[in-house]
Amino acid sequence: MIAVTAFKWVPPFAAGQVRDHRVRWILNEAGWAYEIRLLDAVDQKSAEYRALQPFGQVPTLEEDGRAPMFESGAIVWDIAERAGVLIPSDPVMRAQVLTWYFAALNTLEGALINVSEAEFFLPDEAAKAARRPQVLPFAEKRLSELQLALGDRLWLVGETFTVADLMMSSVLKIAASLDMLKAYPALQVYFDRCLDRPAYRKAVADQCATIAAHGPRDMRYREAQAAG
Known part of the structure; x- marks a missing residue:
């Protein structure tokens, strides 16, 4: 078990x-x-x-x-x-899935966690206001870059949902909790699509x-x- x-x-x-x-x-x-x-x-x-x-x-x-x-x-x-x-058997696509999987964890998640920590863990509004300019622009830059890279595709790699989409949408939950995705309509649609799964x-x-x-x-x- x-x-x-x-x-x-x-x-x-x-x-x-x-x-x-x-x-x-x-x-x-x-x-x-x-x-x-x-x-x-x-x-x-x-x-x-x-x-x-x-x-x-x-x-x-x-x-x-x-x-x-x-x-x-x-x-x-x-x-x-x-x-x-959720992992393609084709070696080229598998490599792309692995790359995007780690992009979610290494490139996106850290930037978003910095914003989340400012909003949810700092003790007062003054501390939050001082911290936001230090972390928010970089997180917004990463979200813009992700939206540009996604383009009009349904999924990050290939024609079906993969483990890369699972991890990326899980990371984007941080942005959603901060109400950041409304500025990125394509990411919002992608995010909603990923989460529309029974599992x-x-x-x-x-x-x-x-x-x-x-x-x-x-x-x-x-x-x-x-x-x-």
């Missing part, structure tokens, strides 16, 4: 965004059964979990007979490859249902803080 880790609860702005949704999504696309192992803040700090995920993040993936994995990008590609889904809808619905069923107390933040 495959086990994927996820948080019991996160603040409302993060519901549907936590990266375990990517792993749920590809597992749903593959039609593979899995279970979710829920974590709180005490679990995150435990020696057992740090042996599995040195940084205390989610998701991780454990599977009978295989070495455990962490990092959503690594897990998603591994599952897609082993399941034979995605189930992944996010399941994550959000778990979060809604829990609250901050379930995360045991005070116990984790007291433990050091």
